[in-house]
Amino acid sequence: MTALATLAADLDRTLNIAAIPDYPDAVNGLQLANVGDIERIATAVDFSTETAYGAINAGARLLIVHHGMFWSGAQPIVGFRHQRLWALITHDVAVYSAHLPLDIHPEFGNNVLLARRLGLTPSGGFARVQTIDVGLTGTSDMPTAQIVNAAAAIAAESRGTFSATPFEASRVTRRWGLCTGAGASSATLAEATRLGLDTLIVGEGPHHTAVEARERGIVVIYTGHYATETLGVRALGDALAVKYGLSATFVDVPSGL
Numbered sequence: 001m002t003a004l005a006t007l008a009a010d011l012d013r014t015l016n017i018a019a020i021p022d023y024p025d026a027v028n029g030l031q032l033a034n035v036g037d038i039e040r041i042a043t044a045v046d047f048s049t050e051t052a053y054g055a056i057n058a059g060a061r062l063l064i065v066h067h068g069m070f071w072s073g074a075q076p077i078v079g080f081r082h083q084r085l086w087a088l089i090t091h092d093v094a095v096y097s098a099h100l101p102l103d104i105h106p107e108f109g110n111n112v113l114l115a116r117r118l119g120l121t122p123s124g125g126f127a128r129v130q131t132i133d134v135g136l137t138g139t140s141d142m143p144t145a146q147i148v149n150a151a152a153a154i155a156a157e158s159r160g161t162f163s164a165t166p167f168e169a170s171r172v173t174r175r176w177g178l179c180t181g182a183g184a185s186s187a188t189l190a191e192a193t194r195l196g197l198d199t200l201i202v203g204e205g206p207h208h209t210a211v212e213a214r215e216r217g218i219v220v221i222y223t224g225h226y227a228t229e230t231l232g233v234r235a236l237g238d239a240l241a242v243k244y245g246l247s248a249t250f251v252d253v254p255s256g257l
């Protein structure tokens with residue numbers, strides 16, 4: 001049994017919450033307090049009614065998410081927003097959220113864990129947001145098809161959408177960039193060209209990024225927003241559980257994207 005204050009302080013420190021910039025609605029850190037001690041942690045990619053009840057049904061007293069309670073901005077707490085908040089408070093479940101601090105973490109980060117799953121070794125940063133690089137770059141001599149197949153397998157685990165822009169079967173990836181979640185944009189494509197990247201691995205991106213990538217000679221692999229962001233919260237929850245002698249449950253609610 002561990003007090004919320006202990007776990008929240010550990011997470012703040014581990015993830016360097018205070019120092020890492022983010023979108024205002026991310027509201028990184030502890031988002032909802034509880035009263036009692038914690039024996040079980042639940043983790044999920046998104047804060048939602050389903051993940052809130054998933055945590056409650058698992059007997060968790062702390063839910064750690066990547067996209068937090070305020071992701072849609074300030075909203076009236078009525079209807080489903082009221083119901084899920086009421087359920088969490090009556091079951092004494094706290095909520096902690098970490099967005100970019102979790103994306104970029106060198107051990108529990110979505111980006112480093114996805115690179116590892118694909119057999120890629122990072123050597124630099126990519127996808128600049130304010131003062132930080134959210135994503136990673138590296139070199140490889142791997143056939144692009146091999147990376148595509150490995151990414152497709154990860155997407156399939158979360159029943160998510162998967163696609164890649166067309167490429168020649170013999171193509172080899174020499175310089176790659178990776179950014180989980182909504183990683184493909186005109187900005188990241190321009191940055192990829194500046195860095196001389198030939199392959200971009202992302203969660204998702206708008207249609208025009210696939211068109212623009214072809215103009216730039218870059219292959220983009222869309223591995224799924226949800227699939228690429230299951231890695232960090234799971235690893236973080238498992239590590240926290242081991243450290244404090246707790247148990248951790250991943251509440252898997254795929255978005256389909």
Ligand SMILES: [Zn+2]
Pocket residue numbers: 067180181182225229
């Ligand atoms: Zn995301």
